[in-house]
Amino acid sequence: MLIGELAERTGVPARLLRYYEEQGLLTPARAANGYRDYGEPLVDRVGQIRGLLDAGLPTRIIRQILPCLDGPREIMFPDATPEMIATLERERDAIDARVRCLTRNRDAITDYLAALRTRA
Amino acid sequence: MLIGELAERTGVPARLLRYYEEQGLLTPARAANGYRDYGEPLVDRVGQIRGLLDAGLPTRIIRQILPCLDGPREIMFPDATPEMIATLERERDAIDARVRCLTRNRDAITDYLAALRTRA
DNA sequence: TCAAACCTTGACATCAATGTGAGGGCAACG
DNA sequence: CGTTGCCCTCACATTGATGTCAAGGTTTGA
Numbered sequence: 001m002l003i004g005e006l007a008e009r010t011g012v013p014a015r016l017l018r019y020y021e022e023q024g025l026l027t028p029a030r031a032a033n034g035y036r037d038y039g040e041p042l043v044d045r046v047g048q049i050r051g052l053l054d055a056g057l058p059t060r061i062i063r064q065i066l067p068c069l070d071g072p073r074e075i076m077f078p079d080a081t082p083e084m085i086a087t088l089e090r091e092r093d094a095i096d097a098r099v100r101c102l103t104r105n106r107d108a109i110t111d112y113l114a115a116l117r118t119r120a
Numbered sequence: 121m122l123i124g125e126l127a128e129r130t131g132v133p134a135r136l137l138r139y140y141e142e143q144g145l146l147t148p149a150r151a152a153n154g155y156r157d158y159g160e161p162l163v164d165r166v167g168q169i170r171g172l173l174d175a176g177l178p179t180r181i182i183r184q185i186l187p188c189l190d191g192p193r194e195i196m197f198p199d200a201t202p203e204m205i206a207t208l209e210r211e212r213d214a215i216d217a218r219v220r221c222l223t224r225n226r227d228a229i230t231d232y233l234a235a236l237r238t239r240a
Numbered sequence: 241t242c243a244a245a246c247c248t249t250g251a252c253a254t255c256a257a258t259g260t261g262a263g264g265g266c267a268a269c270g
Numbered sequence: 271c272g273t274t275g276c277c278c279t280c281a282c283a284t285t286g287a288t289g290t291c292a293a294g295g296t297t298t299g300a
Contacts, residue, residue, distance in 0.1 A: 004276065014277090016258070023256095033266060035277055051221035056176020058256070068232030069225060080236055092229040095222050101171035102219045105189060109212040112188035116200055124246065135289070138249090143287095153296060155247055178286070247296065254289070265278070270271100 003028075006038045010046040017046070023059040025049050025066065055098065065091055123148075126158045130166040137166070143179040145169050145186065175218065185211055 007014040020026045021036070026045065028036040048069060052062045064087060127134040140146045141156075146165065148156040168189060172182045184207060 002277075013258080015260085018279090019257075033277080034279095035266085048225070051217075052225060053257080054176060055218045055222050056174060060256095065225065065229055068229050085233065085236065088229055088233060092226055092233070095226045095229070097171075098175040099219055099222045099226060102175050102215050102222070105168075105172060105185065106212055106215045106219060108191070109185055109188050109208055109215070111191075113205065113208055113212070116205065122247075133288080134247090136287080139287075153247080154249095155296080173287080180286095241300100243298100243300085245296100245298080248294080250292085252289100252291085255287090257285085259284070260282085262281085263279090265276105267276075268274085270273080 001038045001040070003036050003038065006042065006046065009043055010050070012046055012050060020046075020049055020059070024063050025059060057095075061091055064088070121158045121160070123156050123158065126162065126166065129163055130170070132166055132170060140166070140169055140179070144183045145179060177215075181211055184208070 001009075003014045003017055006012075007017060010017075017026065017036075021028065026042060026049070028038045028042065031037050045066075048066075049062060052065075053059070068088070121129075123134045123137055126132075127137060130137075137146065137156075137158075141148065146162060146169070148158045148162065151157050165186075168186075169182060172185075173179070188208070
């Protein structure tokens with residue numbers, strides 16, 4: 001699929017799809033004429049990238065954790081070095097901290113809304 | 121407490137504490153000489169701001185949800201308009217989406233690490 | 241009283257994510 | 271053929287969060 005179609009299907013501007021490629025998050029094939037050629041699975045991949053970006057992770061981190069996100073079934077551990085593992089653990093813990101913070105605040109907002117409602 | 125002490129206790133540079141004030145997230149009192157005067161509760165408040173910023177929320181959003189975060193006990197609903205409520209609900213749902221995305225990815229990383237460990 | 245260590249505001253620099261436009265190739269359809 | 275609409279790369283602008291520096295007032299302690 002061409003970049004325009006992917007952009008339309010994901011809602012992500014073509015400009016950003018090129019940017020994500022430049023950042024190493026996406027590696028579409030190239031047709032003979034130089035056009036990018038995106039496979040079907042990349043639709044989900046783009047969604048995943050967007051979710052992580054929206055959640056505040058920088059592309060540098062996303063690049064590091066992307067290999068794990070296809071499910072651990074098809075692990076291709078290209079000598080998973082101890083530093084690599086340590087990095088992943090650190091990132092996972094950082095993400096976990098984010099989750100806890102957001103959860104707490106989401107619940108606070110929910111409580112607030114509920115309290116408002118009982119007054120109304 | 122002066123800005124330097126708050127910076128040291130929270131680990132947030134004074135520059136940012138001034139920025140958060142400029143963004144309406146923090147409103148310290150002012151001493152006679154113009155120095156900012158931070159009260160004890162602002163230590164926690166800064167932590168909360170940092171968590172939300174780290175989780176990817178922009179200051180504009182944080183400003184909107186901060187009023188709810190002191191616990192719904194002391195709600196001072198300055199005519200909580202319907203638009204205000206709708207905004208809060210929207211933001212809460214957006215945060216919830218972030219939580220789900222991050223949770224999914226955190227678990228994926230955890231699984232990946234576990235799989236690596238069983239091979240090692 | 242002088243110096244060091246704070247504080248103030250303001251301007252400018254940086255980085256990542258994103259927008260936007262220029263200049264040009266390719267493809268499909270009249 | 272030419273026009274229209276996609277694609278390419280390259281480059282510059284912008285926004286938000288942050289760093290850094292300058293010029294100056296305040297407080298504290300030798």
